Each structure stands twice: as structure tokens, then as C-alpha cells.
Amino acid sequence: MTSNFALGIDIGGSGIKGALVDLTAGDFATERLRIETPQESTPANVAAVVGQIVDNFADQLGDGAIGITVPAIVQHGVTLSAANIHESWVNCPAETIFKETLGRDLVVVNDADAAGVAEVGFGAAKGHPGLVIVTTLGTGIGSAMIHQGVLVPNSELGHLQIDGYVAEKRAAASVRTRENLSWEEYVPRLQRFYETVEFLFSPDLLVVGGGVSKKADKFLPDLTLRTPIVPAQLQNRAGIIGAALLAVATSAHPDGRR
Structure with a gap:
């Protein structure tokens, strides 16, 4: 796919959802894929599921950007809290774990921040x-x-x-x-x-x-x-769309990241 597309992944307490996002239209470019959140939702277990979603879209995504939301405070890729996920996310280098697991560059963001960016961009x-x-x-x-x-x-x-x-x-x-x-x-x-x-x-x-x-x-x-x-x-699409938008913005301006 072209650079007008990015992959957004939204991690929730019950499900992990992902879709390719058309950055021009501000909407899904593919059907959404949802996989149950692991019962023991540690960073490693969640990263494995995120890997399945990335693999599903890999051919269409190419080297496009990847954004991942988590229900946590995120500062410079580190999750400082945990809401409805395993307590091991507190003070966890989440972005590094995802990068090492997936072997790809990506960005991790707070879920509400992603939803907000989507509503300002397209909602x-x-x-x-x-x-x-x-x-x-x-x-x-x-x-x-x-x-x-x-x-x-x-x-x-x-x-x-x-x-x-x-x-x-x-x-x-x-x-x-x-x-x-x-x-x-x-x-x-x-x-x-x-x-x-x-x-x-x-x-x-x-x-x-x-x-x-x-x-x-x-x-x-x-x-x-x-x-x-x-x-x-944008309802339940906002997290995925916002994650994709923030991934592209961070790639373009890495020094201005969260």
C-alpha cells in the first residue's frame, strides 16, 4: 500500500482490534480484525497477539507506520499506569517490548489521546x-x-x-x-x-x-x-484511527513525540 495508509491497533481489556487506516479519508481501509485480549494480559502476552494482527495486514501495510493504543499513561514509550490490563504494565518499557517482539518500528500511545486526535482530525x-x-x-x-x-x-x-x-x-x-x-x-x-x-x-x-x-x-x-x-x-473506530494518525505524525517528527 501507499504511504496514505497506516496500521492502527487498539488494546482493550477484552479485545485487541486492528485495521489499516486511510489517512486521507480518516477511516478504515480494511475490515477490522479483533482478537480476544489474553486472560493474563501481560505486555509479552499482549505483544504476541498484536504480532498476529500485524502479520494479518503485513502484505498490505508494507513498511507503513504502526500505532498501538494502550489504556495507560504513556510517556516516551513507557507505560506508567494500567487500567483493565495486567499490573505489570506499570513502569513498563512497552514500546521497546513491542518493537523487539514485532521487529518493526512503531509508536505506543494512550487510548484516550488517540481517540481525541481522531475526533479532531476527522470527527x-x-x-x-x-x-x-x-x-x-x-x-x-x-x-x-x-x-x-x-x-x-x-x-x-x-x-x-x-x-x-x-x-x-x-x-x-x-x-x-x-x-x-x-x-x-x-x-x-x-x-x-x-x-x-x-x-x-x-x-x-x-x-x-x-x-x-x-x-x-x-x-x-x-x-x-x-x-x-x-x-x-467516530465511536469505536476512534482509537484505531487516532493510533494510525499519531504513528505517522511521530514518524515525521520523532523529536516532538510524547
Whole structure:
């Protein structure tokens, strides 16, 4: 394939997904391949599965870029945390492990950062010139901050302390499900989270992703904010697309990497 294509791989707690991405269209160029995440999701075991996905697309990919998302803080290829994956990812040289296992150059990025970059590149915030904050409401709350098209990595706004609580312990979508909250009961928790983010960062646009964004009409109209807030558009494609975009950007500007 041409340089207009890159491989994005999205590592989650239950599945590892990959697809070739058309960087011009901002969408999948192939069918997505999904393989179950190993029960013991150590870096070595996950890298072996990622290798299967790379092998599947190798002929079409050629020497194209590879981006891999992980549910962790990632600084210079090292994962500093672990969410829904094995604890051995904490302080792990993940990018080096993947490179040694696959024998290829690649880049490892935070999953929410990848989703945010995709939404700014081709989704709900496409072409937005200001400060965009993308949040993903799921098991926890992921976040991505993009200012004038440039990612500020590892924002981790779900870990803000609000009213004595870690924000995601009160406002993540999983909490609504676990506590069987109605939308009327859940909205005040989202209101408190988003008004705090708004006060701290004065964004120009807020984008809400995660599976719950499919029901945005149930809660977004009831939030009272100065900042426009809209649902994400790319849904579960965002991680793969963003990983591919960040892989190419990092290849082009290696000194400006995360």
C-alpha cells in the first residue's frame, strides 16, 4: 500500500482490534480484525497477539507506520499506569517490548489521546482551531486535550479530585450502570465534572465519547455550560484511527513525540 495508509491497533481489556487506516479519508481501509485480549494480559502476552494482527495486514501495510493504543499513561514509550490490563504494565518499557517482539518500528500511545486526535482530525471536532477537550465515558473517564491541532498528552482528567472524590469514581458510565442510576440522577454528576473541567481549562469545545455517547440525547441537553458540548462521531473506530494518525505524525517528527 501507499504511504496514505497506516496500521492502527487498539488494546482493550477484552479485545485487541486492528485495521489499516486511510489517512486521507480518516477511516478504515480494511475490515477490522479483533482478537480476544489474553486472560493474563501481560505486555509479552499482549505483544504476541498484536504480532498476529500485524502479520494479518503485513502484505498490505508494507513498511507503513504502526500505532498501538494502550489504556495507560504513556510517556516516551513507557507505560506508567494500567487500567483493565495486567499490573505489570506499570513502569513498563512497552514500546521497546513491542518493537523487539514485532521487529518493526512503531509508536505506543494512550487510548484516550488517540481517540481525541481522531475526533479532531476527522470527527466531531474536525478542523477546530481552538482548545478541544475530548472525554471518553466508560469504565473510567479518559481525556485528550488538543490545542490548535496539537495534542497535549496524558491529561487524565478523570482523576481530578472533585468534592472529595476522584471524578471517574462518580461520573464514569460504568458507575451509572453499577449504581443503577437514572439519567436524572446521573446528569448532576456529569454537570459537576464538566463544569470543573470548563473552569480549569476554558476549552472552546467539549466532545463526549465512549459507548454512552450513543445516548447523548439523554444527558447532553441537560448540562448547563458556557462551552459547546457535542457527542463524538467516530465511536469505536476512534482509537484505531487516532493510533494510525499519531504513528505517522511521530514518524515525521520523532523529536516532538510524547
